[in-house]
């Protein structure tokens with residue numbers, strides 16, 4: 001109950017938001033009550049479900065920066081078994097505002113305390129950085145899911161990411177563990193991506209999911225329709241891959 | 257002389273770094289003396305030329321946060337006519353450190369003052385955000401080059417980006433102008449990307465370059481070899497596209 005998963009990678013455009021949308025939708029489809037939290041001022045997650053972030057008076061920003069502003073007040077149901085806490089550009093100010101707040105890394109964890117048991121899963125979409133908001137996500141989480149693209153410039157980011165996770169584990173959240181690393185936008189026809197994925201598996205072994213999300217333009221089209229790919233292209237292999245991932249995460253094992 | 261171009265887009269993974277590498281290499285190939293500045297603590301640009309950011313004692317961080325630490329002291333020649341000012345993870349602390357510095361948006365501009373006339377072009381690689389470092393780049397620049405990928409989630413970022421550029425123009429740098437918008441990772445076979453590009457052209461007209469950089473795995477492979485694509489795959493259409501872009505930028509016109 002109440003498994004909190006931070007979806008993190010400081011490299012840009014590796015499929016964090018796409019993973020939160022579609023893993024979230026797949027968990028909800030399996031009747032696992034799921035909360036999605038948008039922790040990126042760019043608010044792509046919020047936008048992808050048709051919310052209009054700029055029109056929202058209250059978002060996760062108010063929860064983190066207010067005194068006793070309850071998370072429950074900004075929960076939007078978006079699908080059966082699927083709720084969303086939105087963000088908007090206000091959140092861009094949060095990092096600077098909170099830099100000297102007491103217990104500044106624990107704000108999200110504290111806010112989630114009364115809420116997390118109402119859900120089977122909480123997924124947190126982080127922006128492309130390792131700043132205070134992402135640290136809050138890692139401090140609140142039980143597990144970290146790392147989407148990656150199998151390309152050199154994206155691979156380099158892993159070192160700093162692993163180091164940050166170790167530091168949070170050591171100083172802020174000893175329970176934190178890596179749930180797994182998910183290859184996204186994979187194109188099996190290119191040798192480079194196959195080589196990079198193989199290299200990743202040889203270094204990080206079991207932590208890399210067997211499931212890999214293949215490249216498909218349907219993923220780019222779906223948010224324009226304000227739908228997860230599970231609705232937009234329900235029988236598409238990409239939709240099925242996220243369903244498989246949901247099964248693996250629910251049941252905690254993957255045959256390798 | 258001394259045209260400073262900020263390469264900016266807060267959306268992650270849209271080809272900012274790839275554009276700085278390859279436009280820079282193409283300008284240098286045309287004997288335009290070019291300086292590349294890495295303004296991203298993730299230091300992908302620095303890495304792509306084979307520098308080892310973690311081993312560097314001094315980087316752009318020291319220039320921005322030190323008193324009178326000269327930019328000249330951190331300039332590394334990387335190719336004929338091509339120099340690089342590296343970054344590393346130290347820069348991650350800069351945003352917080354500089355938030356209350358006097359004239360905090362002008363630090364890069366001041367640092368460039370004595371240097372810019374020694375170059376035909378200065379290209380600044382920004383990270384995926386619109387924070388203080390990016391604002392410094394926009395305040396120091398004459399022009400902004402915006403790489404974009406033709407997908408819904410990446411398009412949404414344009415609104416906030418245009419707004420930020422307008423604000424910088426209004427309050428900090430009235431000379432700032434948009435050099436152009438460059439479609440990257442374009443796949444002509446997908447209707448979605450064609451539609452998004454067409455929509456972009458209809459909204460922003462002449463500001464969108466006719467030149468579009470097509471998707472090719474060679475772009476992902478080249479940084480692993482620590483080479484621009486102009487060396488790694490010199491006759492590749494992607495290399496030629498960046499050469500064409502350099503010509504257009506040097507001569508200031510593009511037939512539409």
Ligand SMILES: Nc1ncnc2c1ncn2[C@@H]1O[C@H](COP(=O)(O)OP(=O)(O)OP(=O)(O)O)[C@@H](O)[C@H]1O
Pocket residue numbers: 011012013014015016017018019040044126127128184185186213214215216217218219220221223238266267268269384407408409410
């Ligand atoms: N499997 C896939 N195949 C093709 N396109 C994809 C796939 N997954 C995601 N995309 C597209 O790639 C782009 C980047 O994905 P996404 O926005 O999810 O990454 P991100 O890591 O959240 O980016 P950011 O760092 O900017 O937050 C989006 O346009 C998205 O629609």
Ligand SMILES: Nc1ncnc2c1ncn2[C@@H]1O[C@H](COP(=O)(O)OP(=O)(O)OP(=O)(O)O)[C@@H](O)[C@H]1O
Pocket residue numbers: 010011012013128151152153154267268269270271272273274275296300382383384440441442469470471472473474475476477479494
């Ligand atoms: N035309 C292209 N075709 C295929 N792959 C490309 C192309 N341009 C860039 N790439 C690859 O796409 C990934 C993202 O590109 P890049 O790192 O340049 O984007 P970025 O905007 O600088 O990302 P960030 O926001 O993380 O700084 C990299 O692995 C890069 O090698």
Ligand SMILES: [Mg+2]
Pocket residue numbers: 016017018040044126127
């Ligand atoms: Mg995202």
Ligand SMILES: [Mg+2]
Pocket residue numbers: 272273274296300382383
């Ligand atoms: Mg980059």
